[in-house]
Amino acid sequence: MVSFRDAVVPDRFVGSPVTLEAMFGFNTNPYTQDWELEHADASRLSEFLAAYNAPALTDDDRFALMALCVASAHDALDSGTLTDDQWSRICSILIANRTLHAFTIHDWCCPDATCEDEMHTLTPRMRDVWAAAFDSEPRGT
Numbered sequence: 288m289v290s291f292r293d294a295v296v297p298d299r300f301v302g303s304p305v306t307l308e309a310m311f312g313f314n315t316n317p318y319t320q321d322w323e324l325e326h327a328d329a330s331r332l333s334e335f336l337a338a339y340n341a342p343a344l345t346d347d348d349r350f351a352l353m354a355l356c357v358a359s360a361h362d363a364l365d366s367g368t369l370t371d372d373q374w375s376r377i378c379s380i381l382i383a384n385r386t387l388h389a390f391t392i393h394d395w396c397c398p399d400a401t402c403e404d405e406m407h408t409l410t411p412r413m414r415d416v417w418a419a420a421f422d423s424e425p426r427g428t
Contacts, residue, residue, distance in 0.1 A: 311335070
């Protein structure tokens with residue numbers, strides 16, 4: 288069992304996802320930080336999820352897009368608009384592509400949090416995703 292608290296996950300950050308910016312009509316300047324948080328939009332979550340399997344996307348694009356989806360899901364959860372279907376789709380993608388999205392999952396788990404005030408409202412759900420994605424891996428003896 289690999290606890291999210293003990294996991295060592297390589298850093299991976301969203302760069303400048305030009306393809307996604309064009310796809311979704313985002314206007315970004317060179318000083319944009321936390322791209323996925325700046326563009327998170329609960330009302331567009333289904334649109335973002337539908338684009339995940341677009342053939343033109345690279346792994347870097349998919350990494351950035353899933354970071355955007357998770358940030359948008361967090362906003363949707365906070366506003367009471369996150370649907371079971373949307374969350375199920377996010378979970379399925381994260382678990383199926385756990386190596387690509389390990390950093391995003393781990394980051395939203397808030398491994399250093401010692402109380403609820405130090406985590407996101409989405410954190411308990413992301414900890415469940417971590418358990419489903421990584422705790423079920425076969426272990427050697």
